[in-house]
Amino acid sequence: MIITDTHTHLYSEAFNDDRHEMIKRALSQNVSRFFIPAIDSTYTASMLQLEKDYPEHVFLMMGLHPTHVKDNYKDELRHVEEMLAKRKFYAVGEIGIDLYWDKSTLGIQQEAFRYQIQLAKKYKLPIVIHCREAFDEIFEVLETEKSADLFGIFHCFTGTLEQAKQAIAYNMKLGIGGVATFKNGKIDQFLNQISLNHIVLETDSPYLAPVPYRGKRNESAYIINVLEQLSHIYYNVSLEEIANITTQNSKDVFGV
Numbered sequence: 091m092i093i094t095d096t097h098t099h100l101y102s103e104a105f106n107d108d109r110h111e112m113i114k115r116a117l118s119q120n121v122s123r124f125f126i127p128a129i130d131s132t133y134t135a136s137m138l139q140l141e142k143d144y145p146e147h148v149f150l151m152m153g154l155h156p157t158h159v160k161d162n163y164k165d166e167l168r169h170v171e172e173m174l175a176k177r178k179f180y181a182v183g184e185i186g187i188d189l190y191w192d193k194s195t196l197g198i199q200q201e202a203f204r205y206q207i208q209l210a211k212k213y214k215l216p217i218v219i220h221c222r223e224a225f226d227e228i229f230e231v232l233e234t235e236k237s238a239d240l241f242g243i244f245h246c247f248t249g250t251l252e253q254a255k256q257a258i259a260y261n262m263k264l265g266i267g268g269v270a271t272f273k274n275g276k277i278d279q280f281l282n283q284i285s286l287n288h289i290v291l292e293t294d295s296p297y298l299a300p301v302p303y304r305g306k307r308n309e310s311a312y313i314i315n316v317l318e319q320l321s322h323i324y325y326n327v328s329l330e331e332i333a334n335i336t337t338q339n340s341k342d343v344f345g346v
Contacts, residue, residue, distance in 0.1 A: 093317065093333045094123040094340040095310045097184070097218065097245050097265055097292035100148070101126065101136040104296035104307055113144065116310035123337065124310060125344065127151045127184040127218055127245070130158040131169040149346060151181040156188040156220055159195055159202045167205055174213050180344045182210035183218025184245055187231075190222040200231060207235045216242035216343045219262065225253050232260045243343060246294055251280040258288050263339055265292040268300035268308060271319045281323050286335045290343065291316055 095116070105112055116124075124144070126137055128151050141148045152173045154166045173179070185206040187199045210217045219242065221228045232240070241261035247254065248269055254277075257264060266289050269275040281289075291313055293299075299308035300315040317329050324332070 091120050091330045091333045092123065092337050093119070093121045093313060094125070094291060094337040095121055095293050095295075095313050096125045096243060096290045096340050096343075097127055097267070098124050098295045098310050099127065099129075099297075100124060100295070100310070101133055101140050102296050105309075110143075112309050112311070113147075116313075117147070119311045119314055120333070121310050121313055122147055123149065123340065125149050125151065125180065125218075125340070127155075127181075128153045128170075129155040129184075130166055134169070134173065149180045149344060151183040151218060152179040153181075153183045153185045153206055153218070154202055155184055156186050156199045156203065157191050159199045163198055163202055167202060170206065171209060174209060174215075179213075179215065180346060181216045181218050181242065182206050182213075183216075183242070184220040185217060186220035186245075187224035187227045188220060188222040189224045189227070196227065200227065203228075203231050204235065207231070207240065210242070211237070211239050214239065218243045218245050218265075220245055221249075225249055229256060229260075236260055241343065243290055245292065246298065248275070248277060251283060254280070254284055258284070263288055263290045263343055265290055266320065267292045267294050267316055268298040268304070268312070270316060270323065271300040272304065278319070278323050281320075282325065286324065286327070286332060287339065289320075289336055290339050291320075291333075291336045
């Protein structure tokens with residue numbers, strides 16, 4: 091059984107004291123593929139070091155996170171473009187729109203999102219979308235950019251069944267993580283109406299730890315708890331089958 095964590099911030103400062111031990115715990119649970127989203131240029135060096143330390147397990151993305159779209163966003167986008175031109179990445183992400191923290195930057199968030207989608211098309215890469223309180227705004231951009239070469243993952247999907255279907259219609263897989271284990275997460279109420287062929291697993295560690303670790307630091311090994319919850323949601327489909335299907339889905343998206 092090979093389990094893929096399609097979204098984990100292994101370079102986070104939250105892991106500075108025990109990063110290698112934490113990764114070993116995940117590997118011991120058969121979590122052996124880690125896809126690493128970017129935030130901004132300040133994390134690039136640590137991401138590259140992580141890949142150097144775990145070349146068979148770590149796969150990097152490049153992008154500018156929407157909450158880091160600030161006054162210097164054009165410099166940051168130049169960095170993204172320079173890195174994509176320089177070496178191999180497996181996705182442009184995480185990118186998108188976040189209106190939870192700051193609504194005043196909506197205009198430049200939309201601009202950065204659209205620009206990075208176009209970079210992904212240029213380099214024939216998937217996108218990994220961050221969406222918080224911004225489904226309408228995200229879908230508006232995707233509608234203008236939709237094409238055969240637009241595809242990727244709707245990271246940390248927390249929407250409704252209709253929004254799930256809309257995301258899938260834009261060639262997006264749904265990234266399912268700890269929220270599926272929350273009593274108030276809501277997605278567990280309809281997820282079994284979505285084929286497993288449209289789903290990938292993620293942790294978003296160190297954030298959004300699943301039950302029974304909710305409120306604590308998340309780590310990639312805890313993806314087992316998400317797997318167990320999905321087995322329950324999908325009426326006792328085995329952990330191995332869900333792991334196999336979702337890993338194959340991740341291969342279809344990332345090409346590795």
